[in-house]
Amino acid sequence: xxQFPENFTWGAAAAAYQIEGAWNAxxxxxxxxxAFSHRQxxxxxxxxxxxxxxxxxxYADDVSLMAQMGLHAYRLSVSWPRLMPEGTGRVNRKGxxxxxxxxDCLLENGIDPWVTLFHWDYPHELxxxxxxxxxxxxxxxxxxxxxxxxHLSDRxxxxxxxxxxxxxxxxxxxxxxxxxxxxxxxxxxxxxxHNALVGHGLAxxxxxxxxxxxxxxxxxxxxxxxxxxxxSPADGDAALRAMSAVHDGNFWNNxxxxxxxxxxxxxxxxxxxxxxxxxxxxxxxxxxMKQPLDFFGANMYHGYxxxxxxxxxxxxxxxxxxxxxxxxxxNRTPEILYWGTKFVAERxxxxxxxxxxxxxxxxxxxxxxSVPDHQRIDFLRRYLQCLQNAVADGIDVRGYFHWSVxxxxxxxxxxxxxxxxxxxxxxxxxxxxxxxAYWYRNVIKTNGESLEEPISVFLAREQSEAAIxx
Numbered sequence: 001x002x003q004f005p006e007n008f009t010w011g012a013a014a015a016a017y018q019i020e021g022a023w024n025a026x027x028x029x030x031x032x033x034x035a036f037s038h039r040q041x042x043x044x045x046x047x048x049x050x051x052x053x054x055x056x057x058x059y060a061d062d063v064s065l066m067a068q069m070g071l072h073a074y075r076l077s078v079s080w081p082r083l084m085p086e087g088t089g090r091v092n093r094k095g096x097x098x099x100x101x102x103x104d105c106l107l108e109n110g111i112d113p114w115v116t117l118f119h120w121d122y123p124h125e126l127x128x129x130x131x132x133x134x135x136x137x138x139x140x141x142x143x144x145x146x147x148x149x150x151h152l153s154d155r156x157x158x159x160x161x162x163x164x165x166x167x168x169x170x171x172x173x174x175x176x177x178x179x180x181x182x183x184x185x186x187x188x189x190x191x192x193x194h195n196a197l198v199g200h201g202l203a204x205x206x207x208x209x210x211x212x213x214x215x216x217x218x219x220x221x222x223x224x225x226x227x228x229x230x231x232s233p234a235d236g237d238a239a240l241r242a243m244s245a246v247h248d249g250n251f252w253n254n255x256x257x258x259x260x261x262x263x264x265x266x267x268x269x270x271x272x273x274x275x276x277x278x279x280x281x282x283x284x285x286x287x288x289m290k291q292p293l294d295f296f297g298a299n300m301y302h303g304y305x306x307x308x309x310x311x312x313x314x315x316x317x318x319x320x321x322x323x324x325x326x327x328x329x330x331n332r333t334p335e336i337l338y339w340g341t342k343f344v345a346e347r348x349x350x351x352x353x354x355x356x357x358x359x360x361x362x363x364x365x366x367x368x369x370s371v372p373d374h375q376r377i378d379f380l381r382r383y384l385q386c387l388q389n390a391v392a393d394g395i396d397v398r399g400y401f402h403w404s405v406x407x408x409x410x411x412x413x414x415x416x417x418x419x420x421x422x423x424x425x426x427x428x429x430x431x432x433x434x435x436x437a438y439w440y441r442n443v444i445k446t447n448g449e450s451l452e453e454p455i456s457v458f459l460a461r462e463q464s465e466a467a468i469x470x
Contacts (some may be wrong), residue, residue, distance in 0.1 A: 003447060006390060009112070009399030010444040012066070012421060013356055015119035015163070017049050018408040020079060022056035026094035029085025031121035031129070032172075032302035032379065033411075036179035047414030053406055053424050059102050065422055066405060067109040069437050070444045074111050075355060076102070077119035077163065079419050088140055098149055109379050113157040114401075116220060117145055117203060120168045120179070120411075122188030127180050132173070132192035132199075134246035138288075142202035146210060153211040160297055160355065161203045162196060164222045169193040170251035177412055186249065187277040193251070197260055197289045204291035217326045218295040219261065220355040222464060223344060224252050225303030227335035229317045236339075238314035239306040243343045246270035254343070262348045264290030296344050297355035302326075303336035326359040326379075327417055334382035341390045341397055351396045357383060358403040358415035360410070363434060371423045371434035377455050380436065384443065385451050402440065406431065438462055 017033045022032070037048040065072055081087065082095040105269055106113045116143065122131060134140075149159070162168075167178065173192045176183035184192070196328055200219060207215050226242040228235035246269045255267040264286040271278065292458045305317040324332040334358055358380070363373045384400070391397050407420035415426055421437040424430075442450045443470045450458070 003449065004388065005398075006447070008447060009072050009353070010398075010447075011075055011112075011114065011139050011399065012069070012402040012403075013075035013401040014055075014077075014404050014406065014408060015051070015116070015121075016077045016079035016082070017119070017121040018051040018080075018367050018404075018410070019055040019406065021049065021051040021054045023048075023050045025056065026098070027085060028079070028086070028091040028095060029081035029092075030124040031079065031081045032124055032127050032179040033121050035127075036125050036181050036389035039181070042181060043412050044414035044416050047409065048411040050235060052427075053426075054429050056098060058429065059123050060105055062406065062422075063105045063109050063111065065431060066106075066111055067432065067440070068433065070441045071405075072444065073114050073158070073399070074106055074405065075114040075116060075160075077116040077121075078148055079121050080118065081121065081123040081125075083147060084123065084144055085125070087126035091147055096147075103152060107155060109329065112158065114160065115148070115152065115156050116160040117141075117148060118161065118162050119163040120172075122168075122180070124332045131180060132169070132195050133184075133188060135195070137195045138199035138202050141199035142206050145203040145206040149207050149210045153207075153213055153215065155213070157213045157215050159207050159211075159218070161200045161217075161219045161372060163220045164299055165193055165196050165257050166224070166251045166253075169425045174251065185277075186274070187279070189251075189459070190274060190277055191258070191279040194281065194285070197257070198285055200261060201291050203289035204293070205288075206208050208291075217291075218297045218353065220291050220297035220299055221254070221257050222261075223298040223340045224254050224299050225300055225333075225340040225343075226306040226314075226316075227303050227333065227339040229305040229307040232308070234308040235306065238308035239339055240317075240343055240346075242304075242346065243304045243315050243340070244269075246273050248273045257349075258296075258348060259312060260286055260289045262290065262293070262350070271307045293350055295353045296348055296350040297353050298340060298344055299356035299403075300340045300354065301357065301359070302330040302341065303333045305333075313388060327362050328360045328413075330359070332359075332379060332382070334379075334386045337383050337387040338390045338393075341387065341395050342393075345395045351398045353399040353401070354387065354397070356403040357400065358419050360411035360419050361409075363423055365423060365425070365432055369432070371432050372434045374445050374455060374459075375436045376434070377439045377458075378437040380440070380443075381451055381455065383463040384448065388451060435459070435462070
């Protein structure tokens with residue numbers, strides 16, 4: 001164990017469509033998720049993000065709760081169609097005013113805003129023109145970025161371009177499970193992804209050209225993670241090889257997406273695997289994609305135990321029956337915060353920020369009014385201790401953002417899952433800090449030193465303090 005750096009950023013995250021609601025209020029245009037969730041059978045039990053957590057109207061109260069938790073930073077996303085209802089051209093002044101109020105409120109409460117430009121709510125009007133498949137889509141994204149950066153960068157220093165291209169392209173354009181619900185050919189889906197990466201590059205250029213405050217720029221892809229099945233060096237090497245691999249027929253990999261952004265080229269294995277399905281690459285595309293980044297955002301939730309095989313390859317171990325898993329049925333694999341950050345740092349030579357990590361639990365408010373989510377506390381303690389070990393081994397980790405700050409609309413899963421530190425009653429919109437929120441507050445206050453404290457000790461102290469206050 002080692003201390004986290006003194007300037008380590010402790011935060012929590014959310015996304016516009018998942019919490020804001022107000023889906024057609026004050027001039028906002030429809031997003032692909034508005035259209036998708038309104039289609040029968042696309043989201044669990046017919047749920048939509050029309051109201052979600054009503055953060056659009058309740059942001060001040062939500063920021064107050066963030067301050068109570070002691071957050072250093074809040075990772076938010078801007079809704080593209082809230083600012084530009086048609087996706088291009090006309091700017092919705094009331095949309096800008098909402099983000100003005102939110103950013104100002106965060107700063108007044110001592111919370112640093114980290115802004116993600118695209119967290120999946122693509123403008124529906126642009127989708128009707130072809131969306132990410134349209135050759136002008138990178139420029140559309142850059143024009144939108146210009147508006148956001150020129151308006152907010154007098155107060156915002158931290159920027160991320162795209163969130164999880166593996167998901168919004170793979171699930172949204174290849175399998176069709178997510179908005180916009182397209183089941184394209186592999187070639188067309190790869191083309192949509194290619195255009196999104198060009199858009200990333202143009203967005204980085206826009207941030208650096210237009211920012212008022214010196215910007216710190218990154219992005220937030222999913223990091224598909226493996227960890228060694230045993231302590232042997234061979235299995236450690238096998239896990240790192242697995243994280244660099246590209247597999248045909250799906251987009252669950254790291255290097256296809258990150259290599260062009262950092263190195264300016266697709267990985268050779270990806271070119272070989274995707275073969276005739278390769279996207280059309282215009283002259284200069286890689287020069288645009290490859291822009292200097294200040295940090296590599298990493299979204300990590302679960303991974304797979306991996307061991308070396310005699311032929312120099314690797315294999316994945318099956319999980320034992322009854323292995324711990326989350327409500328989402330993702331296995332509890334805390335080792336990923338060590339091995340995933342190690343992979344990113346060694347391959348891409350950039351500081352790492354954990355931009356998402358957490359779990360869904362089947363939380364509810366107890367009869368006494370509390371939300372005792374002790375499994376979340378245990379989960380986070382295990383994962384953060386592994387992140388602490390990464391720091392101890394010299395990996396440059398700059399921050400950690402818990403997903404999510406509050407329960408919210410979980411995309412095609414609707415309101416089935418609760419990832420938040422704050423419980424939300426979606427009927428009354430009442431917020432309740434969960435036990436994990438108080439625990440995380442202590443982690444932040446001690447800069448991680450309290451991770452060594454058993455949960456039972458923390459709970460006993462909290463109960464004692466509550467008794468004194470009552």
